[in-house]
Structures are given as structure tokens and as C-alpha cells.
Amino acid sequence: MATLGVYSLWVHREEQAEYLLNLILAKVKLTVSFALACASSGIAAMLLKGGRTVHAAFEIPLDVAFKDSPTCTVPKRSSTATLLAECQLIVWDDTQVRF
Numbered sequence: 001m002a003t004l005g006v007y008s009l010w011v012h013r014e015e016q017a018e019y020l021l022n023l024i025l026a027k028v029k030l031t032v033s034f035a036l037a038c039a040s041s042g043i044a045a046m047l048l049k050g051g052r053t054v055h056a057a058f059e060i061p062l063d064v065a066f067k068d069s070p071t072c073t074v075p076k077r078s079s080t081a082t083l084l085a086e087c088q089l090i091v092w093d094d095t096q097v098r099f
Contacts, residue, residue, distance in 0.1 A: 039093040
């Protein structure tokens with residue numbers, strides 16, 4: 001039986017985080033059916049192998065601050081719902097990009 005949980009990863013340098021997340025994703029993709037890599041920003045998503053923005057992955061509206069009840073709009077019988085149901089690991093990189 002799979003262990004469910006939410007885990008947090010903190011590293012001192014951002015380059016170490018991207019390397020470690022990509023390493024974890026590669027290992028999981030070798031051993032289980034599917035892992036989803038997503039990030040809060042487009043730049044961070046590009047650094048993850050196969051990464052997508054969370055807005056695209058979970059169909060989160062971009063204007064959540066202006067909605068009375070913001071929700072994801074994933075229909076039950078859609079390809080996105082199937083993808084999320086089959087996913088064994090979701091890596092969500094919420095790193096703040098600094099310039």
C-alpha cells in the first residue's frame with residue numbers, strides 16, 4: 001500500500017533544489033507509472049523536467065483573488081482528471097524567483 005503524505009523540502013541554494021527535485025522525479029518515473037512536476041511560475045516550471053505551471057496542471061484560474069469562490073475547473077471525465085487520478089507523485093515547486 002502506498003504511503004500518502006505531504007512533504008516539504010528546504011535547501012540553501014535554489015540550484016540544489018532543482019537538481020534534487022529532478023532526481024526525485026526521475027527515480028519515481030522509473031519505478032511507478034506517473035509523476036507530475038509543476039511550479040508556481042513559468043520560469044521555475046521550465047527548470048523541472050516535464051514541468052508545467054500549476055495553473056495549467058490543475059486548471060486554476062489566474063484571477064483567484066477576484067473570485068468569490070475560486071476553484072479548479074477539472075471535469076470528472078477529462079484527460080486532466082485521468083492524469084491526476086493516475087499520478088503517484090506531484091512535485092509542486094513554489095520557489096520565489098529572484099532576479
